[in-house]
Amino acid sequence: MDPQGTVVEIVAIGNELLIGDVLDTNTHWLCRRITGLGGVVQRAVMVRDDVEAIGREVLGAIRRGARVVFTTGGLGPTADDMTLQALAQALQRPLALHPVALDLVRARYRELAEAGYVGHAEMTPERLKMATLPQGATPLPNPVGGAPGVLLEHEGAAIVALPGVPEELKGIVEQSLPPMLKEWFGQAYYQERVMVVACGDESVLAPVVDAVARAHPEVYVKSRAKAYGPEVRLRVTLSARGQTEEQVARALAAALDDLQARLAAAGIAVLDLS
């Protein structure tokens, strides 16, 4: 499969991920979401709360051709939340209190205080930190929590810094980011079909899958073993992206016909197709 969509990388930040305290579900969610928009996530990395490491990964992503880089985590009020400091240093842009971000954080804490969610609405240093952004940044309203997301541009690429709390991350992507998503991913289409076959042995299915993949280079064909066993089935996923819905549907249908013919010839039954 040749990646045809906008290339994306993800940088997930936080010691809690690498000590195994928290399972990173944000990267998975972003991968699904971006793939569904027709984008191509080429790489995702998890780093510690470390200014140098965060900066190196974001700049590396842009150097490798990413047009959009998402970071997750490290936007909160504590001293080990250092994503904005890392971006400021890597992009050489001074940090300054951003008036729009300040309004967002202030309004959010007023709301949370009125609802009894937090004790008071004062702008403490910890809360001001969340409105202190690298020069040139655009804050992205956070419908759920205190820290706004942050959008930056650098060498033609967009950097989107999102909080690590999953509900906040999803809230910003779904409510504040749609206009940018449309600009970045345009009208690409992505579609997938999943087939379950009556074959518990991937080494037997492999030649069939390989033949279909070779015959249809525009379609990504992959089988997946779950575990061995006479009752175990294998999943085969076919997916494609393209500029029009028809183009994608046509490519998938051709590969699917071919796969079904080859499975029948090999005596492997199809149990489910969705």
Next chain:
Amino acid sequence: MDPQGTVVEIVAIGNELLIGDVLDTNTHWLCRRITGLGGVVQRAVMVRDDVEAIGREVLGAIRRGARVVFTTGGLGPTADDMTLQALAQALQRPLALHPVALDLVRARYRELAEAGYVGHAEMTPERLKMATLPQGATPLPNPVGGAPGVLLEHEGAAIVALPGVPEELKGIVEQSLPPMLKEWFGQAYYQERVMVVACGDESVLAPVVDAVARAHPEVYVKSRAKAYGPEVRLRVTLSARGQTEEQVARALAAALDDLQARLAAAGIAVLDLS
């Protein structure tokens, strides 16, 4: 926190991870397991089924100081399983049928065929592929599936290639790797305490956590917000590693005493400590 343990990196391989089809739980499991052994996972990355990208990440990990690099995925029988090919190319070691690996794969398929799990025990090209290893590799018996794990050494670092199926990965780590784990991670100790506090606002807890972290640099202190709300509690995790159990316990106890005193002074109640 200064990392004092053996430095580890993880490279998770597979398009299915980056299109969001599969949530990567292997990295999380390895992070927990390695941290518990006293090791330090400094970075984890997810890459596509791409020979160049896999090789670049493994060599980069060693260059960044990793003493052990785990790869997950890409050991199976299909053409897009290319971890061994990538390692052979990156380390410049020719691939060749490995007699011990061949015995392992042959014995495994004989067993699976006798149990009715696979149709036959013949060594097809797809099955031979799983026994074709880079020069100098040691196969690691897989108690669950067909593909052995693979151990390689390069420039003083160990590379451990594990399958992507979680049960197979865990089976190899728990049953085939213990002697090497002992050699790599030695007698380091890691311990953590988790506290739940009656405070739904991380910006209020932040100065307390920061003060404790500064006063106890040998202990890693982190608070975690789940979401906002009057009923919502925050978790504070304290963890430390060291050469003896007493040293770790003493450091944690001192930080915990300090944290409890500062929480009491700030009027924040401790709801749970484990």
